[in-house]
Amino acid sequence: MSAMPLDRIALISxxxxxxTALEAVLADISGRGIERIFNLGDYVGKGPRGQAVVDRCRExxxxxxLGNWDDFLPDPGRTEDREGLRWWKNELREEQWRWLRGLPFCHDFVLSGRQVRLFHASSTSVHRRVRFDHSEAEYLGMFENTPATGDGPVPTMVGYADTHDPFFEEDLGRTLFNTGSVGNSLGDPTPVYVILEGVLDSTEPAPLSVQFVRVPYxxxxxxxxxxxxxxxxxxxYESEIIHGLYRTNFYSGTPDGYHR
Structure with a gap:
């Protein structure tokens, strides 16, 4: 019996x-013949071309x-704190602000018999951060239905982003992974994205893989x-995209510590 053909989905965030990083990653995705791309948020801020990135991702x-930056940056009450926030906001078109604020919180689907859920940061909010060294309670909380996720089928596989720190973990019959960051990867500043491979929309168990891809640019x-x-x-910005050192540590003079 011949094996069922596997679908591939690229996850970027x-x-x-x-x-420049986005185009390098998109070229790699295209070169692999992958046509489906899911974006887990944070299109804007930190870098210089949010407007072009939003247009490209919409395309x-x-x-x-929705990402945390996409939620707070267009908010006029929260972007007056420093020059950078005002600059990144004003670099966008007004209709892009509305598009960003209106993005969905999560995306649910079935892959190779697994119920998959994608969101930006956590199951409760785009502003609640869950790092790779989380507690068991934080781990289990990522799989729960909340007012933010809605009442769909409870996931057994969750992919998220936000921390710019890729990882993969399996425990208690569940799988949690972080896609890392395309444009602001920390630790290793090389852009990273994820390829999910399996049988899309199939409730029957089938081969399933999660692959991390680094793309130099x-x-x-x-x-x-x-x-x-x-x-x-x-x-x-230079400390982040050249050296992989988070800007908070750069300003404080701390040599590392993004993980803590």
Whole structure:
């Protein structure tokens, strides 16, 4: 009996206005013949070309989800704190602000007999962060239905993003993974995305895989664009996309600590 053909879905997230990284990842996805792309949010902020990133993701992504930056950056009450926030907001078109704020919280589907749920940060909010060194309670909470996720079938596989820190974990019959970041990867600044492979929309058990892909790109070219456009917080952006050092640690002089 011949095996059932497997579907492939590329999961990208946290592009953060880094168009050069996005195009490198999209080229890799295309080169593999993958046509379905799901985006787990954070299109804007930190990098210089949020407007172009939003347009590109609207063009190529079948699913686009809400991220924490997409939620708070267009909010006029929350973007006056510093020059960078005002700059990233004003670089977008007004209709893009509305599109970002209106994005869905999560996306549920079935793959190879597994109930899969994707969201940006946690099951309760795009602003609640769950790191790789989470507690068991945090782990179990990622699989729960909440007012944010709605009352769909409870997932046995959850993919999320937000922390820019890819990982894969299985326990208690459940699978949790983090896609990492395309445009602002920390620790290793090389963009990373995930390929899910399995039988889409099938409730029958079938082969299933989660693959992490690193895609080199010209980070110095992206930094040059940011400088040319006059983007604020350039030193912090350089620390992130060149050295993989989170800007909070850069400002505080801490050599590392994004994981803590």
């Amino acid at each position: 946290d592009v953060h206005g880094n168009l 190529v992504c079948e699913v686009n989800l 010209d980070a110095h070219a992206e930094l040059a664009v940011a400088r040319e456009l006059g983007m604020p917080e350039l030193d912090a």
